[in-house]
Amino acid sequence: MKQVDINKFFKRQLDVGDNNCEGTSKKIGLMKIIKSICDEIGKDVFSILVDESSDVSKKEQMAIVLRYVDRLGIVKERFIGVVHVLDTSSLTLKAAIDTVFSNNNLTIDQVRGQGYDGASNMSGAFNGLKSLILNENSFAHCIHCFAHQLQLVVVAVAKKHDDVEEVFEQLGLVVTVVCGSCKRKYMIREMQKERVAAEIGIGETETGRGLNQEISxxxxxxxxxxxxxxxxxxxxxxxxxxxxxxxxxxxEGSTLYNRNQAKGILSYFKTLDFVFLLHLMLEILCLTDTLSKPLRKKDQNILEATSLVKGTKKALLVFRKDGFPQIWKKVCAFSEKHSIRIVDMSEYYVTPRKRRTNKTNQHHFEVVIFNTILDMQIQ
Structure with a gap:
């Protein structure tokens, strides 16, 4: 038999023991921190913030944060843990919250506020987690995040326009098709590297720290x-x-369905309507994205939020009044770069299905699309 180095053997055992001790000690330390947070709350009231997602191993989990005011009048938000759940139904999430509260001497009766995303299992009026808690405690008011509401409203209103709804449907479809395999993702990554290198070589793209990062x-x-x-x-x-x-x-698609799917997306991507709508929604979402960032600040108050919303509305009004020539110029430049046919604005508009209308291209793009969509957002 091969002789074993006794010193090395015991060193390995000690190392394993140290790792186990370290893991146990971290767990005990975390439990002490959570206990100190709950002890600080005591029998006072608090708000609960919950979100659900899956971890890297695709296990469903729920993150729980408590928001409360301490004895000095300071508002605190404290993360008290991630709970693994079998599914993300409202009943399962409610049971998990009850268990966490029970383990930490907290009760539903102490809850005065709830904060969730817009998913039906969380904020549903009848069977959502919000409603289950309200059934036990009518004082647990649910407040929707300003920035989250903004995102939902902007997209929901935009989709009221049939053409915009089709754009977002195609965007979801193209992500599914293009990112449907590792090979296609690799193709995009390699082509992007080659294009950026070529553009840098001819001086079309600037170089520097943080520039030209790989994107997907x-x-x-x-x-x-x-x-x-x-x-x-x-x-x-x-x-x-x-x-x-x-x-x-x-x-080269593996099935006829995939090949037809890609063919349909390609046909749509080569229309001027798609390019125009893409650039228009980019401008609108850019303005609202600028607004949503400060709305996510922890120390934001309602007066500041109202002022920011008014400022964004004013920017949208200015864009509606003077923005069409600017966006049309960008659309033409993009179309020329990608070999998409640009129409004469004085000619009659022809639909993507090749039907001629009695409206000019100018009227279609400026009035039917540009003005209408912006009016919907402003309202």
């Missing part, structure tokens, strides 16, 4: 702040690469 298509989500804005930005930056991947899927 972002999937939009109604409950994620600014995600629609980031989706549009990423698509505009990767438009050439996305078109190339769609052409690849159109020719």
């Amino acid at each position: 298509l972002v999937r939009a989500g109604d409950t994620r702040w600014g995600s629609h804005f980031r989706t549009i930005v990423s698509l505009l930056n990767l438009f050439a690469e996305v078109v190339t991947v769609l052409k690849y899927v159109k020719e």
Whole structure:
């Protein structure tokens, strides 16, 4: 038998023991911190902030934060842990909260505020977590985050316009198709590297710290702040690469459905309507994204929030009055770069399905789309 180095053997055991002790000690330390937070609250009232998501192993989990005022009158927000749950139904989340409260000598009766995202399992009027808590405690008022409400309102109102709704449907579809495999993601990454290197070589792109970072298509989500804005930005930056991947899927897709899907997206992407709507929503979401960032500040008050909303509304009014020539110039430059046909504004508008109308292109893009969408947002 091979002789074992006794000293090394015991050192390994000690190292394992140290790691176990360290993990146990961290757990005990965390429990002490949570206990001190709950002891500080005592029998006073507090608000609860909850969000659910999955971890890297795809296990559902719920994060819980308590917001309260201490004995010195200072408002505090304290994270008290992440709880793994079997699913994210409102009943499961409520049971998990009851367990956390019970373990820390807290009760539902002490809750005076609730804060969640806009998902139905959280904020639903009948069966959401909000309603389950309100059934036990009518004083647990639910307050929706200003910035989150802004995101939901802007996108929901924009989708009331049929053309904008189609744009967002196509954006979701293209992310699914293009990011549907590791090979397609790799293709986009490599093509982007080559394009940026070429642009730097001819002086079209600046270099410097933080510039020319690798980017990918972002999937939009109604409950994620600014995600629609980031989706549009990423698509505009990767438009050439996305078109190339769609052409690849159109020719080499594994199924007829995938090939037809890519063909339909490509056809839509080559229309001037899509390019115009993409740039218009970029401008609108850019203005509202600027507003949503300060609304997420912890120390924001209602007067400041109202002032910021008024400022954004004023910016939208100015954009509606003077912005069309500016955005049309950007649309034409983008279309020329990507070989998309630019129309004569004095000619009659022809729909993407090749139907001629009795309205000019100028009237279609400026009145039917630009003015109408902005009026909806301003209202």
